[in-house]
Amino acid sequence: MIYSDFQGMKLSRLGFGCMRFASDPETGEIDQEKVNKMFDLAIQAGVNYFDTAYPYLNGKSELAMAEALKKYPRESYYIADKFPGHSLPGPVDNIALFNRSLEKCNTDYFDFYLLHNITEWSIKIYESSEYHIIDDMIKMKEEGKIRHFGFSFHGGTKLLEDVLTRYEGVFEFVQIQCNYLDWTLQDAKKKYDIITKHGLGVWVMEPCRGGKLAKLSEANHAKLAQYPEASDASYAFRFLQGFENIKVVLSGMNEVEQVEDNLRTFEKYNPLTDEEKNTLFDIAEGMKAGVPCTACRYCCAGCPMGLDIPYLLECYNDYKYAVSITPGMRIDGLDEDKKPAACIQCGQCAHACPQGIKVPEILDELARMYADAPKWAVTAKSRGEAIRKDLNME
């Protein structure tokens, strides 16, 4: 196993993500035997980092992780958990919720603790004085119940820079979605640079983009035939090995074979050659389906509605790759008069755009996509109800 150094700790570069354990589709019961087997294999090969979150697998991930770890000495592994500020039904007793996670994880401290899923929308909750989440978590750190404090992030680069500047000295690491596709699609390169500039560690989630980079199309897979034979996923992981400040790469493993393959990839340091990297970037370009906005902002000054056009186009590109909740959450974070539907179709931006992007048409399409896409508010409602029940708030 290859390791990274973080504040004197030796963290396995491969972290075990606990959000995809196999479970019974009807009862939701997790296949604990399989989880135990996967953990045993990973631990024997040197994995020492396990990442869960309060809402994963309807609250069952924390329990399954704790069960699989209980035979190992507590000091032999690191646990990461997350505070679900983005799922709260309203202000709650944050400390009680935090303690509930400790209890479920069978521990009295978290080595790593994150604010879950900061976006332009959820930051308003995390920073709200009514919710006082950050203050409460700082208290938990002062009491030694959080050893290292960070956040997972799904917003844009501007918000990332703002948060790291506002909270200089508070956070120690940031978990971002990073892989060779999102390197440009979700600006992961810029995010990596921002976090590194602030002196924090980079943690990676979605290294294979929800499995899509682990199973390439036949045509894309054929482009790798000229290189040593290995799984598609191994190329995605080796891409990440090339960045020194990426301390932990989380893989949500749910099959024994997947664990074995990942362990082979992380057995030794073997970053991609430039040629291999360029092939992956070429594959990534072919997978994108959005518009080639370079965020030059030439279009913004003349917009009578003051829309943040490149921000909206980032959301559009994300939706075009795959419909998910994340771009919708980012649009939810905007005032009504800054959402795509506020565009009056004047056409100024299209004339200003050196890339020839037909912005008014794109924003019209984006407004429709946003209206039709799944809404975070719906997911958050059921999660909020589960939290109320868990905290006996009825």
Ligand code: SF4
């Ligand atoms: S078309 Fe829409 S986005 Fe473009 S300048 Fe006019 S109002 Fe702004």
Ligand code: SF4
């Ligand atoms: S001018 Fe074109 S490329 Fe530049 S930010 Fe606007 S839409 Fe993007």
